Amino acid sequence: MSKTDPVRQVLANLIFETQAPYTPDSILREFRATHEKRLPIHELLQVLVIISRKRPNFEQVITEIKQILKSKDPMYALLVFAERYSEDGLHLRSSPLSNEMASLATSPLPSKSSLSTLSEVHASASCTSRGSLVDEPQGIATSTPSKSCESETAFSKGLIPRRRQLQSQRSQGSNREERGDLSVIKERVLNAVSNRSMSSYRTLTSEAASGKTSSSLKTGTPPAVPPTGVPDEYRTHLLWDYYKVDGNQMPKTEIAALPLVSQQRVILDELLHCLTGVRENFVVPVLPDPSSVGLARFETVFVVNTHLDRSLAELVQEILPLASHFMGIQKIVTATDGQGQVINSLNEALQELTYDFYLLIVQAEQELHHQQLTIQKLLYYLQPTLWVMEEVWTTLVDIQLNEDRGAAVLTHLHERIKRLEGDRAAQKLIIGLTRKAAEPYMRMLKLWIQKGVIVDRNQEFLVEDNEVIHRDELPEHYSDDYWEKRYTVRRDHIPAFLEKYSDKILRTGKYLNVVRQCGKRVMPTQQMHLEFDPNSERYVSVINDAYYFAARMLLDVLLAENDLMGHLQSVKRYLLLNQGDFTMQFMDACEDELSKNVDHVLPMTLENLLGLTLRLSSARNDPYKDDLHCELLPYDLVTQMSKIMNQKEEYWQAQHRLDLSGIECFAFTYEVKWPVSLVLNHIAISKYQMLFRQLFYCKHVERQLCKIWKENAIAKKFSPQAAELYRSAFTLRQRMMNAIQNLEYYMMIEIIEPNWHIFIEKMKNVENVDNVLRLHQDFLDSCLKNCMLTESSHLNRAIFKLCKICLKFCEFIQRSQRFFLDAELKSMVCDSTYDSADSSESEPESSQRPQCETSLDPADTFSERVRRFDLEFTALLISFLTQITNMAKKNTADRFMNLVHRINFNAFYSDQMDKLCVKDAMG
Structure with a gap:
């Protein structure tokens, strides 16, 4: 415990009286703690009650402290507490200034200064003899604490050259010294936690002290005027910034009247004070310009007394930039305090740099008081420090002007390190500052990559x-x-x-x-x-x-x-129609329901039929079959693709939902749980659904064409002449069947299956989930592209139109067989009696069909209608094949031409396609 610390002295006395289980340091630690780590107010009060319960007035003091804790910082309350008990048993033996001197003498020094200290250059300097202090007028010594490994006597001689003030302070009563010291500390603490002005603070202090006189009046110290450039709240950082103190000044010495040796001694003393921010008489800082911008905001201009010897003045001018740079650094540190973890950590490193700089000044003062320092030697000693300090100052000013925070500060420092190649001293110092500034960022990074947790209150981390x-x-x-x-x-x-x-x-x-x-x-x-x-x-x-x-x-x-591959296999089995028997059984079960208008379809019925089909087909052994569900979308596939491709004119824009059938809006959906839903998410399922809807619709068209082939068996009962009329319809049906089946085969066998095998092979070598997501997305995108679902909506529309004309043709054939309205066919129907086997095949189905409300146009014969369907289907198919051919010419890597070769395997449509291409070329 330091004897010069009045608060520790009071706490130690109280603890000794009560034998409380505390130490002064532990109590100070609790009262100095930050808001997050601080004990509740009632626990802090309990500590004070325990250590002061033997004092007769402890209840009144505790009541007062309780009121202070409600509105002020706990450290301030502790100082008031110590002040109340200091009159009873505490008698200091030194002034506040000597206290600061003793704290400097007892504080530890860094083992190795980051600056080029005088100890490295002048190791032979000795401080064993005790010399008397000079009686010449001196400036106000800085109270900024420094780390040192020298003796207390050497520090007291080097830092406190104010003999007259010390003697006058020692002559006053010890009680007044104690009260003054505690009040000064109390004033600093209140300034640190409050933004109030000095005048409002004194009002609060006078109220808390019950009208007692302030310390400045007791010690004879004149009140301080507002500082020249730094707000009041920064004064607790011990930043002097050439703080001007008026009143009780020593008589000014005429520098011109002194000999050169004395001038050098006086100017050296003032120069050392100036380097630490203390205002002096012969080296005076110019008041900063409030309108200054850029570097000028952080520079300090000095005016050297004109009566000083010219050679000394020139040497002083070479050293003064160090004072300007050092004070600029201190201004930036105080101004940026609390602006993020990176800035705070950088400021902490700069504080260590400040301690090293003060050590350098202390060593210079020692040599000065041993009559071993000249201004030339001081310049020689400070030159390396001047270069390094200038680099630090320039770096900090750039950061401040750019308003860099967080990672931007680290980037600026990193780039600065690269630019300092060749200047090892400055680069080494900037590397040390960068390493210290990066510590909180690296802690956040470590927590993120180690546990996946972000602790970033200041929003500085990259994630x-x-x-x-x-x-x-x-x-x-x-x-x-x-x-x-x-x-x-x-x-x-x-x-x-x-x-x-x-x-x-x-x-x-x-x-x-x-x-x-x-x-x-x-x-x-x-x-x-x-x-x-x-x-x-x-x-x-x-x-x-x-x-x-x-x-x-x-x-x-x-x-x-979580068996991701099992889920992917199930999705392929159902949404890509890989489970053939299940698909056919489901379509048999749901065909009647899906043929209704979409608003009349019951989703519950579809779900029940789906569950029944799953358990009757070979899919019953699938462990994930219950994740499959039915869904009725509010739009058909063409409209969905138009929306996805951001088409301004949608193909089905005028169609209302009431015109859509259940088969056009139907789709399977697959529900999975976390974390499989990361891969099979909504976007992936939507892509699977688009493939499913196109395949399912084509499969529905194929089933309708197969159905009319079966029903066309009635033509066997016609006479040869009547059957000849049906031949054109049979030919058209077969061409339609060939186009639809080849389209299905192309999508399922030539596109989906090869891409699926490639996907499975690559999945065997994946290293992370991002690779899984990328491979799965590539598989789906490749399938969608080659199935003509993403290139442009006109191919998808062409497929939809082909399917539509096929369905209309199937409907026409069914109606024509049902009513036989064509006169030529009606007269040519064979009168012979059908065989029982043929009747059993056709008649029950005919009797079970629902009657259609519309009939064929009496003006059109059967052959004319078939010819119209033939022309329309052929035109649509040729246009579709031509579009595919043109697209394949632009991108030969795709497999579109395989579909053309499949449908036009015998060049049946080639001549018509060539004619269409010539027609398009001629406009």
């Missing part, structure tokens, strides 16, 4: 958490948004040395988050040590190791524990 807190704000498809939007990279928050690894850092934390949400405990394989080092990229290997660990863990969760 941003966009978590939705309220359940009513959750998006409809959270799994899609989770992977893409939950965690995002803020590009302007990435330090330059981490920019290449930002995506890997993002994925590492995302993987760990998914693993944690699956209920698994994340245990890192090894301890991580992350530290900025421009000469070594060890942190890169740490990031890579964390990434591969997280990737392997999540991949194991998806593939082994």
Whole structure:
């Protein structure tokens, strides 16, 4: 315990009286703690009650302290508490100024200064003899604490040259010294936690002290005027900034009347004070210009007394930039305090630099008082420090002018290190500052890549958490948004040395988050040590190791524990029509229901029929069959594709939902749970549905064409002449069947199956979930593209039109067979009696068909209608094949031409296609 600390002295006396289980340091630690780590007010009061309960007036003091704690900082309340008991048993033996001197003498010094200190250059300096202080007028000594390993006598001689003030202060009563010292400390604490002006503070102090006189009046110290450039709240940082103190000044010495040796001694003394921010008489700082911008805001201009010897003045002018740079650094440190973790950590490193600088000044003062220092020697000693300090000042000013914060500060420092190649001293210092400034950022990075947790109160980290807190704000498809939007990279928050690894850092934390949400405990394989080092990229290997660990863990969760491949097989089995028997049984069961208008279709009926079909087909052994469900969309496939492709004029824009049948709006959907939903998310399922709807619709058309082929068996009962009329209809039906079946075969056998096998083979070698997502997306995109669902909507429309004309033709054939309205066919019907076997095949089906409300146009014969269907279908098919051919010419990598060769296998449509191409070319 330091004897010069009045607060510790009071606490020690009280603890000794009550034998309380505390120490002065432990009590000070609790009262100095930040708001988050501080004990509640009632517990702090309990500590004070325990240590002061033997004092007769402790109840009144505790009541007063309780009121102060409600409105002021706990440290201020502790100082008031110590002040109340200081009159009873505390008698100091030194003034406040000597207290500061003793604290300097007893504070530890760094083992190695980051600056070029005088101890490195002048190791032979001795401080064993005790010399008397000079009686010449001196400036106000700085109270900024310095670290030192010298003796208390040497420091007291070097730092406090004010003998007359010390003697006058010692002559006053010790009680007044105690009260004054505590009041000064109390004033600093209140300034540190309040933005009030000095006048309002004195009002509060007078009220808290019950009308007692302030310390400045007791000690005879004149009240301080507002500082020249720094707000009051920064005064607790011990930043003098050439603070002007009026009144009780010593008589000014005429510098011109002194000999050269005395001038040098006086100017050296003032110069050392000036380097620490203390205003002097012969080296005076110019008041800063409030309108100054740029570097001028952080520069200090000095005016040297004109009566000083010219040679000395020139040497002084060479040293004064160091004072300007040092004070500029102090201004920036005080102005940026609390502006983020990176800035705070940088300021902490600059404070250590400040201690080293004060050590340098202390050593210079020692030599000065031993009559061993000249201004030339001081310049020689300070020259390396001047260069380094200028570089630090320039770097900090650039950061301040650019308003850099967080990662931008680290980027600026990193670039500065590169530009300082060749200047080892300055580069080494900037590397040390950067390493210290990067510590909080590296701690956030370590927590993210080790546990997937973000602790970033100041929004400085490169990963941003966009978590939705309220359940009513959750998006409809959270799994899609989770992977893409939950965690995002803020590009302007990435330090330059981490920019290449930002995506890997993002994925590492995302993987760990998914693993944690699956209920698994994340245990890192090894301890991580992350530290900025421009000469070594060890942190890169740490990031890579964390990434591969997280990737392997999540991949194991998806593939082994949640059977991702089994779910993908089930999706292919149902949504890509890979389970043939199930597809046919389902269409047989649901055909009547799906042929209705979409508003008349009952989803519950479809669900029941789906469940029945799943259990009757070979799909009954699928463990994930219950994840399959039916869905009725409010639009057909063409409208959906038009919306996706952002078409201004949609093909089906005028069609209303009432005109759509259930078969046009029907689709399967597949529901999965977390974390499989990361891969089979809503977007992926939507792509599967688009493929399913096109395949399912083509399969429906094929079934209708097969049905009229079966019903056309009635033509066997016609006479040869009548059957000849049906031949054109049979030919057209076969051409339609050939086009639709080849289209299905092309999509299922030539596109989906090969891409699926490629996907499965690549899945065997995946290393992380991002590869899984990319491969799965590539598989779906390739299928959609080659199935003509993404290139442009006109191909999809052409397929839809072909299917529509086929369905209309099937409907026409069924009506013509039902009513025989064509006169030629009616007269040629054979009168012979049908065989019993043929009757059993055709008549029951005819009797079960519902009667159609419309009939054929009496003006058109059967052959004319068939010819019209033939012309319309042929035109649509030739246009479709021509579009595919033109597209294949632009992109030969696609497989579109395979479909052309399948449909036009015998060049039946070639001549007509050539004519169409010539017609288009001629306009």
